[in-house]
Amino acid sequence: MSAVLEIQGLEKTYRSRRRGVRKALDGFDMVVEAGQVHGFLGPNGSGKTTTLRTVLGLIKPHGGRMTILGREVPASLPEVAGQVGAIVESPQFFPHFSARDTLSLLADAGGVDRIRVGEVLELVGLRDRAKDRVKTYSLGMKQRLAVASALLKNPRLLILDEPANGLDPGGIREMRSLMADLAASGMTVVLSSHILGEIQLICDSVTIISRGRRVAHGSVADVLASNSSSTIRVRLEAVSDLPAAAQLITGVGAHVSVENDHLLVSGLDRPAFVTRVLAERGYWVSELAPMAADLEDVFLQLTGTAPVEGAHRQVDQSVAVGAPAAGRWGQ
Numbered sequence: 001m002s003a004v005l006e007i008q009g010l011e012k013t014y015r016s017r018r019r020g021v022r023k024a025l026d027g028f029d030m031v032v033e034a035g036q037v038h039g040f041l042g043p044n045g046s047g048k049t050t051t052l053r054t055v056l057g058l059i060k061p062h063g064g065r066m067t068i069l070g071r072e073v074p075a076s077l078p079e080v081a082g083q084v085g086a087i088v089e090s091p092q093f094f095p096h097f098s099a100r101d102t103l104s105l106l107a108d109a110g111g112v113d114r115i116r117v118g119e120v121l122e123l124v125g126l127r128d129r130a131k132d133r134v135k136t137y138s139l140g141m142k143q144r145l146a147v148a149s150a151l152l153k154n155p156r157l158l159i160l161d162e163p164a165n166g167l168d169p170g171g172i173r174e175m176r177s178l179m180a181d182l183a184a185s186g187m188t189v190v191l192s193s194h195i196l197g198e199i200q201l202i203c204d205s206v207t208i209i210s211r212g213r214r215v216a217h218g219s220v221a222d223v224l225a226s227n228s229s230s231t232i233r234v235r236l237e238a239v240s241d242l243p244a245a246a247q248l249i250t251g252v253g254a255h256v257s258v259e260n261d262h263l264l265v266s267g268l269d270r271p272a273f274v275t276r277v278l279a280e281r282g283y284w285v286s287e288l289a290p291m292a293a294d295l296e297d298v299f300l301q302l303t304g305t306a307p308v309e310g311a312h313r314q315v316d317q318s319v320a321v322g323a324p325a326a327g328r329w330g331q
């Protein structure tokens with residue numbers, strides 16, 4: 001496998017009179033392999049947009065290295081730009097133009113054959129509405145038009161910053177299936193989001209960013225495995241046996257906590273061992289279930305920020321895990 005996008009030690013500090021000095025990227029690393037849908041996840045303010053804008057040459061970093069398709073950027077951006085499609089700010093379209101007119105205009109401007117307009121309309125599922133004016137479109141349709149515009153030049157790498165922002169659940173579902181189609185066609189896709197549920201389902205791999213640093217990366221399965229403790233829930237036929245059972249399990253070296261009607265057991269290599277230890281003493285296990293850690297738990301644990309909409313802290317933004325939140329910038 002080869003990396004389509006590689007970032008090493010990226011640094012960016014914003015200085016503004018009003019907001020002072022702010023370290024947005026603090027030695028950030030990221031690797032995206034070819035053919036993947038890569039989730040770029042982090043709370044609001046963690047540095048996602050700054051990273052993507054830097055990669056695209058829209059802002060200048062203060063340190064670090066970046067390559068796209070093996071070429072150093074920003075120096076080689078002119079050579080690779082034709083292979084990168086991106087939507088970083090939400091694009092504005094003429095409301096009185098149809099999707100087809102809009103894309104034809106963009107195709108002409110970019111030297112793209114107009115045949116491609118029909119293809120991308122088909123790809124993003126806008127073919128049937130292609131002649132309607134953009135002002136009659138839902139937000140989801142406008143997003144799809146934006147994606148269509150980024151697809152015109154048939155890029156090898158597609159970068160979308162928060163593509164699901166503001167979409168309703170139906171729109172998000174459509175966006176997800178579109179991304180899956182694009183990945184199936186061999187394109188590499190990078191999607192950023194501060195809301196996990198939106199994109200977790202379609203990502204092959206993820207990078208989690210917090211306060212300008214990478215805090216986890218790899219396949220979704222690996223990130224889960226290396227960041228979740230393997231806790232199992234144990235129920236017994238008789239709730240009154242729980243304290244005695246807890247003692248037995250503690251005796252073989254596990255960590256046990258007694259909950260209302262079950263035990264939580266961690267620190268065992270082979271969870272099934274619990275069954276044997278208890279059965280030998282006549283305690284019958286009625287349930288032995290791994291506690292499903294999902295990406296949301298990991299995200300929360302690593303960034304100190306709830307990853308679901310409505311529940312997230314308006315942080316600027318992630319807090320230091322295991323450290324006081326105060327004074328976290330620039331010290």
Ligand SMILES: Nc1ncnc2c1ncn2[C@@H]1O[C@H](COP(=O)(O)OP(=O)(O)O)[C@@H](O)[C@H]1O
Nearest residue numbers: 014016022024043044045046047048049050316
């Ligand atoms: N133009 C700017 N001037 C000053 N600070 C900025 C600017 N853009 C972003 N920041 C700050 O940099 C940090 C990272 O922001 P950003 O990259 O937009 O995060 P994200 O996209 O993950 O929400 C935040 O603390 C934000 O307030």
Ligand SMILES: [Mg+2]
Nearest residue numbers: 048049050162
């Ligand atoms: Mg952003």
